Structures are given as structure tokens and as C-alpha cells.
Amino acid sequence: MSERYSGLSAVRRRNRRNIRSLLYRRAPVTRTELAEALGLTLPTVTTSVSQMLEEGLLLEEPSPEAGGGRRPNLLRFNPSAEYALGVELGPYETAAGLYDLAGEPVAREIFPTAPSGYEEMLDSLQRQLEPLAAKAPGRLLGIGIGTPGFVNREQGVIRASSRAGWNGRPVAADVGSRLGLPALADNNVRMRALGQELFAGSGLPDLFAYLFVSKGIACPLIIRDELLSGSTSGAGELGHMVIQPDGPVCPTCGSRGCLESVAGETAVLRDCRELLRAGKAPVLRQLAGDAPDIRQILAAQQAGDPDVRRVIDRAVEYLGFAVAGVVNLISPAQVLIEGYLFRIPENRERLLSAARAHFYGLNAREVAIRFLPFDHFGGAKGAAAAVIETFCIEAE
Numbered sequence: 261m262s263e264r265y266s267g268l269s270a271v272r273r274r275n276r277r278n279i280r281s282l283l284y285r286r287a288p289v290t291r292t293e294l295a296e297a298l299g300l301t302l303p304t305v306t307t308s309v310s311q312m313l314e315e316g317l318l319l320e321e322p323s324p325e326a327g328g329g330r331r332p333n334l335l336r337f338n339p340s341a342e343y344a345l346g347v348e349l350g351p352y353e354t355a356a357g358l359y360d361l362a363g364e365p366v367a368r369e370i371f372p373t374a375p376s377g378y379e380e381m382l383d384s385l386q387r388q389l390e391p392l393a394a395k396a397p398g399r400l401l402g403i404g405i406g407t408p409g410f411v412n413r414e415q416g417v418i419r420a421s422s423r424a425g426w427n428g429r430p431v432a433a434d435v436g437s438r439l440g441l442p443a444l445a446d447n448n449v450r451m452r453a454l455g456q457e458l459f460a461g462s463g464l465p466d467l468f469a470y471l472f473v474s475k476g477i478a479c480p481l482i483i484r485d486e487l488l489s490g491s492t493s494g495a496g497e498l499g500h501m502v503i504q505p506d507g508p509v510c511p512t513c514g515s516r517g518c519l520e521s522v523a524g525e526t527a528v529l530r531d532c533r534e535l536l537r538a539g540k541a542p543v544l545r546q547l548a549g550d551a552p553d554i555r556q557i558l559a560a561q562q563a564g565d566p567d568v569r570r571v572i573d574r575a576v577e578y579l580g581f582a583v584a585g586v587v588n589l590i591s592p593a594q595v596l597i598e599g600y601l602f603r604i605p606e607n608r609e610r611l612l613s614a615a616r617a618h619f620y621g622l623n624a625r626e627v628a629i630r631f632l633p634f635d636h637f638g639g640a641k642g643a644a645a646a647v648i649e650t651f652c653i654e655a656e
């Protein structure tokens with residue numbers, strides 16, 4: 261905190277944060293709209309806004325609607341005032357990007373999956389991220405790191421993940437000190453949800469769920485513009501809810517028949533390999549021999565392989581039941597769904613009908629489900645969103 265603000269009371273600091281947050285999320289807005297929405301006086305808003313204009317953080321332009329009288333000016337953040345770096349250490353690849361304040365990419369790159377040794381991972385991240393950081397045309401706010409597992413956002417520490425050597429490590433501090441930047445870390449799927457929330461403008465309701473299906477499955481919740489972390493940093497781990505008690509053992513949680521063990525991409529791959537070993541799945545065999553990847557499996561589904569279709573249909577149906585469970589539990593206004601499986605329209609339809617068959621009461625009519633195109637950079641962008649939120653919008 262700079263000298264200049266250290267005398268501000270907690271109330272004034274909270275007001276400033278609220279003004280910035282609303283300005284970011286509802287832009288373009290007028291000073292009067294901000295004051296009304298936040299229940300603040302116009303001078304309070306004007307003081308904060310003037311300071312942000314002085315800092316070059318905002319852009320101001322006349323409202324296009326010509327009314328009678330004076331037209332109020334519209335305010336929004338200046339996208340090129342500051343920049344944020346984000347990286348996702350995903351199970352299939354590492355994706356990194358440099359973003360402006362509006363979430364538009366300046367530069368981005370995909371790298372191989374990070375090494376499983378912690379120090380090796382830090383070394384390779386440093387090599388990958390330094391050139392990206394150097395491309396920032398203006399002030400760089402910091403770096404956000406999204407990684408699978410339980411990550412304590414406040415401490416920037418990986419609490420538990422499948423990469424045993426990373427557990428207990430202060431990944432935010434370690435990456436930050438190597439790059440000489442402020443840093444933060446969180447679960448990669450929660451970062452994805454945050455990116456959706458922050459960069460959606462006013463397009464998203466303030467209560468929504470984000471279901472992400474990849475090797476694993478997670479469903480972070482956004483409640484009143486806040487990402488729910490939970491008391492153990494494990495909120496949203498829908499993938500480990502048991503739905504088939506006599507099902508296969510999940511390599512991640514150890515339970516039998518959790519959602520991930522019957523409906524994640526790892527489960528689909530496992531079932532398809534079993535089919536091939538049993539001499540089934542003729543179309544898939546032709547496409548991929550005996551070592552298919554998920555892309556080839558979807559191609560075989562579309563080409564009409566009956567065995568592959570059964571595997572995918574069942575996985576997608578289970579995911580539909582899970583969506584119904586989430587909807588019945590929290591009644592979100594909207595559920596966003598992202599996953600490679602849902603590139604295929606038939607899989608989207610099947611999920612919707614399985615979910616709708618189990619919505620309870622009004623949820624059937626009033627909850628919107630929206631599929632997002634699969635985005636390799638969603639985690640990197642979300643990590644940059646977390647940086648913008650923490651080091652710009654909520655900065656004191």
C-alpha cells in the first residue's frame with residue numbers, strides 16, 4: 261500500500277474496490293450509474309474516478325445517446341493501461357499467455373506438459389515465461405498460475421495434487437521470485453471459471469456453475485462474482501462424487517465409481533482400449549490401431565463405431581446426471597459447460613436430455629445451460645483474470 265492511501269479508512273478502501281469492480285464488470289457506465297448501483301454519493305464516486313483517470317487506468321467518452329440536456333460521459337478501463345501473464349499447467353499441455361486488461365491476448369504459446377519434478381518445472385516455466393513477459397507493451401501486473409489439485413489461493417501453496425513432489429510447495433512465491441513479479445496460484449479449473457466471470461462483461465448472472473470435462477472433471481461455482489474456494493481449497497471437485505458404487509477404481513481419489521472414473525476422458529480412453537483388446541471397436545481400430553487418443557475416439561464415434569458410441573453415450577449421460585445434481589443443489593441461473601467431448605453436437609444433445617430428465621421443479625424451465633467452445637488457453641486467460649482482479653481491481 262502506498263503512503264498516500266495508508267490513511268484511508270477501511271470504508272473508503274472498500275468503496276474504491278467496489279467502484280473498480282463494478283466499473284470493470286458493467287462498463288461502459290456513467291458516474292451516476294456507479295453511485296446509484298453502489299449506494300454511494302456522486303462526489304465519492306467522482307473522487308475515485310478522477311484518480312483512476314489521472315493514473316491512465318480509465319477511458320472516458322461521451323455517451324452516444326443524445327438526450328435533452330448534458331450527456332453523461334461513459335467510463336471503462338483502458339485495456340492497454342496494464343497487462344497480466346497467465347499460465348495453466350494442464351494435464352495435456354502447458355498454456356501461457358500475456359493479456360491486456362480487457363482479456364485480449366497480446367502473445368500466447370502452448371508448451372509440452374510441465375516436468376513432474378518441482379525444480380525442473382520451475383526452470384522450464386522461467387524459460388517459457390520470460391520471453392512472454394518481455395513482450396508486455398506496458399506495466400505488467402503479475403503472473404497467475406493455474407494447476408490441478410487443491411491449491412490454497414491465499415498462501416499460493418499447492419496443498420494436494422497428483423504430482424507428489426509439488427505438494428506443500430509455495431508455487432506462487434517460487435514462480436514470482438524467478439520472474440521478479442507479483443504472483444498468485446489457484447486450481448486451474450477455478451481459474452478457467454474466473455476468466456469466464458471476469459471477461460464476460462454483464463453477460464453472466466452472479467450465480468453460475470462451470471463444468472469442465474478433461475482428463476478430470478470439476479465444477480467451480482461463482483457466487484456473487486466471487487469464486488468459491490471452500491474451507492480446504494477443494495470446492496468444485498464434482499468429479500469425485502460416487503455415482504456407481506461398484507464401478508471402476510478412480511486413480512485420482514481411490515474411490516470406486518466416482519464421476520471421473522466413469523465419465524472423464526481418462527475413463528473413456530480406458531474403456532476404448534479395453535474394447536480394442538477384446539477385439540471390438542472396428543472403426544476405431546482402423547483409425548488408431550490399438551493406442552487411440554481422445555481425438556481419434558471422437559472421430560470413430562462420428563464415423564459410427566457402435567462400441568465406441570456406447571462408451572461415449574454412457575459417459576455423457578453420467579455427466580448429464582451430474583449437471584442435474586449441481587442444478588438441483590444450488591439452482592444457478594446458468595451452467596457453462598466446456599470439454600473436448602462436446603465438440604460433437606450429438607454429445608451436447610445427449611447431455612442436455614439426460615440433465616433435463618432429472619431437473620427438479622422450476623429448474624427445468626429456468627436454468628440455462630450453455631456450451632463453450634473448448635479453449636486451450638482458457639486456464640491461462642483465467643489465471644490472467646485472477647491477476648487483474650487481485651492486482652488491479654482490488655489493489656489498494
Ligand SMILES: [Zn+2]
Binds near residue numbers: 501512515518519520
Ligand atoms: Zn475420483
